[in-house]
Amino acid sequence: MTETVHVPLGDRAYDVHVGQGLMGQAGMLIQPFLRRPKVFVVTERRVAGLHLDRLRDGLGKIDAPALLLEPGEAIKGWAGLTQTVEWLLDQKCERGDIVIALGGGVIGDLVGFAAAILRRGVRFVQVPTSLLAQVDSSVGGKTAINTRHGKNLVGAFHQPVLVLADVDVLDTLTPRDFRAGYGEVVKYGLLGDAEFFVWLEENAVRLSDDPVLRTQAVRHSVQMKADIVERDETEQGDRALLNLGHTFCHALEAATGYSDRLLHGEGVAIGCALAFELSSRLGLCSQEDPSRVRAHLQAMGMSRDLSDIPGDLPSAEALLGLMGQDKKVVDGTLRFILARGIGEAFVTADVPAGEVLGVLRASA
Numbered sequence: 001m002t003e004t005v006h007v008p009l010g011d012r013a014y015d016v017h018v019g020q021g022l023m024g025q026a027g028m029l030i031q032p033f034l035r036r037p038k039v040f041v042v043t044e045r046r047v048a049g050l051h052l053d054r055l056r057d058g059l060g061k062i063d064a065p066a067l068l069l070e071p072g073e074a075i076k077g078w079a080g081l082t083q084t085v086e087w088l089l090d091q092k093c094e095r096g097d098i099v100i101a102l103g104g105g106v107i108g109d110l111v112g113f114a115a116a117i118l119r120r121g122v123r124f125v126q127v128p129t130s131l132l133a134q135v136d137s138s139v140g141g142k143t144a145i146n147t148r149h150g151k152n153l154v155g156a157f158h159q160p161v162l163v164l165a166d167v168d169v170l171d172t173l174t175p176r177d178f179r180a181g182y183g184e185v186v187k188y189g190l191l192g193d194a195e196f197f198v199w200l201e202e203n204a205v206r207l208s209d210d211p212v213l214r215t216q217a218v219r220h221s222v223q224m225k226a227d228i229v230e231r232d233e234t235e236q237g238d239r240a241l242l243n244l245g246h247t248f249c250h251a252l253e254a255a256t257g258y259s260d261r262l263l264h265g266e267g268v269a270i271g272c273a274l275a276f277e278l279s280s281r282l283g284l285c286s287q288e289d290p291s292r293v294r295a296h297l298q299a300m301g302m303s304r305d306l307s308d309i310p311g312d313l314p315s316a317e318a319l320l321g322l323m324g325q326d327k328k329v330v331d332g333t334l335r336f337i338l339a340r341g342i343g344e345a346f347v348t349a350d351v352p353a354g355e356v357l358g359v360l361r362a363s364a
Ligand SMILES: NC(=O)c1ccc[n+]([C@@H]2O[C@H](COP(=O)([O-])OP(=O)(O)OC[C@H]3O[C@@H](n4cnc5c(N)ncnc54)[C@H](O)[C@@H]3O)[C@@H](O)[C@H]2O)c1
Pocket: 044, 046, 047, 050, 071, 072, 073, 076, 103, 104, 105, 106, 107, 109, 129, 130, 131, 132, 133, 136, 137, 138, 139, 140, 141, 142, 143, 151, 152, 169, 170, 171, 172, 173, 174, 177, 264
C-alpha cells in the first residue's frame, strides 16, 4: 500500500509518496523528471550499506553514481558541503540533472543545500531513511548546514521535486533512532490534531512492527506538515508551530554538545512535555494535559524530563540563557509555542522567565 500527499506550492509543488516497497518503484517515479538516464546519489556509509543496492535496483537502467559520506551530524558543515558540491561537479552534474539525497535528516539537509547552490540550483529528490526525515525534514524545503556559531545557521529554502518515503527502510533503524523520530510524530498530534494524538495513544506502540500503521502515521504527519508549509512556506507565522518543544530542545542540545547524550527527537519529546507543563502553569491548559502527554511518552519508552538525560546538565538559569541564543528569538523576547490543550498549540512572545525556570527546575 502506498499513499501520496501533494504539497501544493505553485510552481514548486511536489508529491510525497509514502508506503512499502517504494525503493523498488524509484525508477518509474523519478523517470518523468529526468532529461537523461542518470541521477547523482549522495548518501552516507551506514545507510548505503543497508539500502543503496535496493535503491539502485529500483532505478533499473538509470545510471546512479553515489557519494558515500561519513554518517553523523558532523558532516553537515562546510567541509561536508564542499565535498558534496565538488563531487557533483567532478561527476559533471548539469543544471538539468537530478540529485538524490538518500539518508536521514543530516543527508537531506546537507544535500538539499548543496542542490540549492550548485549551478544556482539543481533539482533534487528526497529519499528519507529515518523516521524523523520521513515525517519532518524531507518535506518543506528547509535545507541547511551547521557552523561553529550553531546549528542550521547557513541554508536555503529549496523544495525537493519528489519525496519517496519507503516505510520498509525504517526496519533497520536502531530502536533508539526510531523512538527519537517518534518525538516528531507525537509533536504533530500535540500541536494541531487531538484526534491523531488519540490514534497514537491507541496504536503507536505497534508502529515499529507494523508497516501498515507506520504508513498511516507517516502519511498523516506529512499531510499535517504539508498543510502548514502550504500556509506559510518561509515561516513568517504558522510554520513556527512546528517548533513545539523545540525552544527547550535546542537549549538541551546545546547543553549536551549536540552529542549522542541527547538525540534531536528525544529533546523534542522532552520539550513537548515541558511546553505542556509551562502551558498548565500559565493556566492556559488543564493540569491533566501535561500528565497525559507524559503518560504517552512513558508508554513509548521515551524521555520526558531533564533528569532522563544521562550526565550533568547546566543550571536552569544557564539553560534559559541557551534558549535566548536560539535563532527563533525575535527582538530579545522569549518566543514559545504553548498550548491551550492537546492539539491546540499557538505562538506567544510573552512568557515570564520565572515560570520557565520553575518548569526547568521541576524537571531536573
Ligand atoms: N529540514 C528540516 O525541516 C529539518 C527538520 C527536522 C530535523 N532536521 C535535521 O535533521 C537532522 C536529524 O535527522 P536524523 O535524526 O534523521 O539524523 P541522521 O541523518 O543522522 O540519522 C540518524 C541515524 O540513523 C541512521 N540511519 C538513517 N537511516 C537509517 C536506516 N534506514 N537504517 C539504519 N540506520 C539509519 C543514520 O546513519 C544515523 O546514525 C538534524 O541535522 C536536524 O537539524 C531538519
